[in-house]
Amino acid sequence: MSYEVSNQPLDGSIDPAIHMDIDRSxxxxxxxxxxxLYLFTWITQQLDYEAKHGAPAPLTDIQRKLLDKLQAALPPPTPILPEPELGDANWVGLLLEYRAARQRVPSNVPGGDFKEQPGPVVYGVQKxxxxxxIDEHSEPFPGPDGGLFPDGTLPSFARKKDAKKYAAKCAVEWLGENGYMPRLNVNSVKSPPVPEQPPTPQPSPARKKQKTVSSPPQNPQQSSPSPQSSEDPESLLPKGIASNFNSDEVSAIFEAERLCTRLGFPGLPRFKITESKMLGFFNGYPDLGALASKLPPGVGHVKDIYGRKAVREKIAEELLEPLNKLATPSVQADKQSRTDSLPVREVELQVPA
Incomplete structure (x- = not known):
């Protein structure tokens, strides 16, 4: 048996070489x-305050911001179930068409009364x-008669538009099951049927190809789909103008670029994005070139935003108000110059004889 002599000094201090060998983990x-332990102690103090005073414990602005970041980074208390399948059918369009044919709903809520509400925040993303x-049923959709998860909770979606589609889908399926409208084959329906187009017999594959090439469409509106046919059929705004988070809304990035161009600075703003200390979060600011001298210092600087697309949108949102204020005088001046340039018609007074 052999023994190794420790090189630790007798005075109890630790040699630096040995200290470096301690497991970093x-x-x-x-x-x-x-x-x-620090966090647990602080939470205990907050709970004691609330129990003693019967009111929420006060929070500083820094504490509130840190708690918001902590909530965004933590997983949800209960596992979030995946979003239900929506299929290819234009559910909102089908419900609107059914409503328009029957006119059984008040004019202020055509197609049905849709209500949106915020769901859970999952890793910084608001769902x-x-x-x-609808008039035919007393309960909303999704609801007790269709569309809820097995545990009775409402499905949530990252996009408001998808949440609206799912609500319309549940209503249309219930209407079909209860005889109010024909049952739909969700695997084949992509949009409401066009009643003007007469049915045609099913051709063979070779004949179908020949007919497609030689036979012109009956009217320009029924021509072959454009290359953008894979986009959402309900989207009202083209790609690049619509927001990444709601295709019914104009993107703040598009609005900011339009305002910069109106002010004589095309190609702005340019976005500078850097990674935050937290995984998946980013910081950013706008590169405004010579336009920066006309705007408040520090405008558009954002921190700890989840996702690259979201940080660009957030920067643009911060720029909209000062850009609009800056653009308003130039718009009024353009209107005034156009008014001044209009020819003035001279009116001769008719003197009675």
Missing amino acids: FLDSCMYLLYF WHCQVR
């Missing part, structure tokens, strides 16, 4: 444990619920 674990009410 052990030190990190100790540090995290210390953070946890959405949507329900629709």
Whole structure:
């Protein structure tokens, strides 16, 4: 048996060489444990305050911001179920068409009364619920008669538009099941049927190809689909103008670029994006060139935004108000110059004889 003589000094101090050999992960674990104890102690103090005073414990602005970031980074308390399948059918369009044919709904809510509400925040992304009410049923959709998860909770969607589609889908399926409208084959229906187009017999594959080439469409509106046919059929705005988060709304990026062009600075703003300390979060600011001298300093600087697309949209949103204020005088001046340039018609007074 052999023994190794320790080179640790007799005075109890630790040699630096030995100190470097300590497992780094052990030190990190100790540090995290210390953070946890600090946080646990603070939470206990907050709860004691609320129990003693019967009111929420006060929070500083810094504490509130840190808690918001912590909530965004933590997983949800209960697992979020995947979004239900929507299929290819234009559910909102089908419901609108059914309503227009029957006129059984008040004019202020054509197609149904859609109500949107915020859902859970999952890793910094706000999800959405949507329900629709129709005259034929007292309960909304999705609701007790269709569309809820097995545990009775409302499905949530990252896009408001998808939440609205799902609500319309649940209503249309219930109407079909209860005889109010024909049952639909969801695997084949992509948009409401066109009643003017007469049915044609099913051709063979070779004949179908020949007919497609030689036979012109009956009218320009029934021509072959454009290359953008894969986009959402309900989208009212073309890609590049619509927001990445709601295709019914104009993108803040598009609005900011339009205002910069009106002010004589085309090609702006340019976006500078850097990674935040938290995984998946980003910081950013706009490169405004010579236009920066006309705007408040620091405008458009954002921090800790989840996702690259979201940080660009957030920067543009911060720019809209000052850009609009800057563009308003130039728009009024253009209107005045056009008014001044109009020819003045001279009116001769008719003197009675």
